[in-house]
Amino acid sequence: MGGVARKGMLVYEIYRALSYVVSPLLQLHLRWRKIRGLEHPTRLPERLGRPSLTRPPGPLLWFHAVSLGEGMAAIPVIKECVKWRPDLNILLTTATMSACEVIINQLPTGVLHQFSPIDTPAAMDAFLDYWNPNAIMLLECELWPNLIMVSSRKGIQLALINARVSMKSFKLWSAPVLFPLISLLLSKFSLIIPLSSMQGIHFQLLQAPPFIINFAGDLKYGLRPLSRKGAHYDCSVIFPPILTLPLTEVGIGLHRRLGILAAITEIQKILYTKGALTQRIFLASLFYLLYHCFFTAVEYDASKEELRSIDDLKVQLGHRKVWMASSIHRGEEEVMLGVHKVLKQVYPDLVTIIVPRYPQHGKDIAQKLQKEGQLVALRSQHQKIVPGRNIYVVDTLVSGKAMMGMFSNQDIFEKLGCYCVELCHEMKVTLVKRVFGELRHLYRLTPIAVIGGSFFPGLAGHNISEAAAAGCAVLTGYHVGHxxxxxxxxxQLNPLSVLQVTGKLELEEAMLKFFSDAKVLEARQTASKQAFHALSNGIIANAWNVLYFHVLKQALLKGR
Known part of the structure; x- marks a missing residue:
């Protein structure tokens, strides 16, 4: 064992000892997260390595993804595995609630889902002893020391798929203390599939063995539209059932006699006239009222309804010039609205679609514009794009992270109550739409897509492949991260496929050029779509072939 490996083992032993010592604190932390609605109310033992499902007999592959993005990237590979090796059992673990509620409805029949165990010796030993996987596929940058070292000790094959490391993590992992540990962990893998050649270089600089690095492309190119099976809404995961005391029946009774909105109005009155404890009880009642009246219904066919809504929007837009600014972060709306103002002077019937990253940001934008006297259509209010309305704000893209972004820096009960009331008023016509595939449909409405999260330092960009797949001319800033x-x-495939601009002035110039010259715009649209298809063609099959040849074949031959 070399010097770096010995140092790595020393650092790992320290990590293992610390993770053992803090294990009780981590369990308390999980319980606190459960109280706050961040962990599933009935599946918390899974986070400690205790299964809630029976392991089927035969070989088993474990795919591990933390959040929604990684989980969605894993699904096409899982489907390819089911296609070619239906005899294999497959387990997918995720760590976040948002990933669970979406992904569980996208998995092929027979694929198992569990919440991932925390990285403590006891949890990992319990999990691996029970599931006994033949191989483990980790998504993107999941380098958990206990998971990797315990798996290696048990002789389980390891693969890192769509592997990436941010520049921040790369600098951190290159530091003298962590470098030996990271080098040791990477040496335990049988395969690393980086999402780009630059990422491959990063892993080699971290001393990943060159012979285990194989390229297949970025799995995000292989994502397909969400299935028509909507997410199942279970509001009991948001608020602990223990707080839904008998006074809940007051809310239910009000609902039955007065209707949902009148019931909420009555509960609001109580909130402002009673003490803090009663307020909290009735806030719990309000949450349970939402759950009882709406969320216990059958699965909502979000995609089908969404397609109908998008088609209706297309009719509303007619032949007006339109462009979309998507995944906008706070501050970037000033850039987009500034460009809108310039374009509107040239094209009075222009429609600008603004899709903020967080729904509340969309409401703030709409309120500000309305105070300025501008006519704005807000998607959550089902407002139409009629003549005279030039700005359409989409405030219905709600992800798990977005929802948690709302619950910060204030009293949690106050925020939950305000959010409940807001939700109910939005549900006059339909359920509030937590549509995770909505953006892909919206791109169909516009010939031009400006991808936000990229115009200011500190931001790290967003996925441009969805806009390219829809045939949009794609523009973005320079702060795009990985x-x-x-x-x-x-x-590289086509220089016209993506245009990067430094800020408002360059964006104005590009937009004016696109709208004034149909041939230029068409060339950009064609280039982005062709580049996307060239990159996505066969990418899942390539990833599966590499994975099967370098990992699964050997793992299955060993007959573990």
């Missing part, structure tokens, strides 16, 4: 490889790959 999405730089995606932009570079598309530009």
């Amino acid at each position: 999405f730089s490889h995606m932009i570079r790959e598309m530009q």
Whole structure:
């Protein structure tokens, strides 16, 4: 064992000892997260390595993804596995609630789902002893020391798929203390599939063995539209059932006699006239009222309804010029609205679609514009794009992270109550739409897509492949983080596929050029779509072939 490996083992032993010592605190932390609605109310033991499902007999593959993005990237590979090896059992673990509620409805029949165990010796030993996987596929950057070292000790094959490391993590992992540990962990893998050549270089600099690095492309190119099976809404995961005391029946009774909105109005009156404890009880009642009246219904066919809504929007837009600014972060709306103002002077019937990253940001934008006297259509209010309305704000893209972003820096009960009331008023016509595939449909409405999260330092860009797949002319800023490889790959295939701009002035110039010259715009649209299809063609099959040849074949031959 070399010097770096010995240092790595020393650092790991320290990590293992610390994770053992803090294990009780981590369990308390999980319980606190459960109280706050961040962990599933009935599946918390899974986070400690205790299964809630029976392991089927035969070989088993474990795919591990933390959040929604990684989980969605894993699904096409899982489907490819089911296609070619239906005899294999497959387990997918995720760590977040948002990933669970969406992904569980996208998995092929027979694929198991569990919440991932925390990285403590006891939890990992219990999990691996029970499930006894033949191989483990980790998504993106999941380098958990106990998971990797315990799996290696048990002789389980390891693969890192769609592997990436941010520049921040790369600098941290290159530090003298962590470098030996990271080097040791990477040496335990049988396969690393980086999402780009630059990421491959990063892993080699972290001393990953060169012979285990194989390329297949970025799995995000292989994502397909969500299935028509909507997410199952279970509001009991948001608020602990223990707080739904008998006074809940007051809310239910009000609902039965007066209707949902009148019941909420009555509860609001109580909130402002009673003490703090009673307020909290009735807030719990309000949450349970929502759950009882709406969320215990059958699965909502979100995709089908969404397609109908998008088609209706297309009719409303007619032949007006339109462009979309998507995944906008706070501050970036000033850039987009500034460009809108310039374009509107040239094209009075222009429609600008603004899709903020967080729904509340959309409401704030709409309120500000309305105070300025501008006519704005807000998607959550089902407002139409009629003549005279030039701005359409989409405030219905709600992800798990977005929801948690709302619950910060204030009293949790106050925020939950305000959010409940807001939700109910939005549900006059339909359920509030937590539509995770909505953006892909919206891109169909516009010939031009400006991808936000990229115009200010500190931001890290967003996925441009969805806009390219829809045939939009794609523009973005320069602060794109690890999405730089995606932009570079598309530009290498066709320089017209993605245009990067430094800010408002360059964006104005580009937009004016696109709208004034149909041939220029069409060339950009064609380039982005062709580049996307060239990059996505066969990418899942390639990833499966590499994975099967380098990991699964050997793992299954060993007959573990």
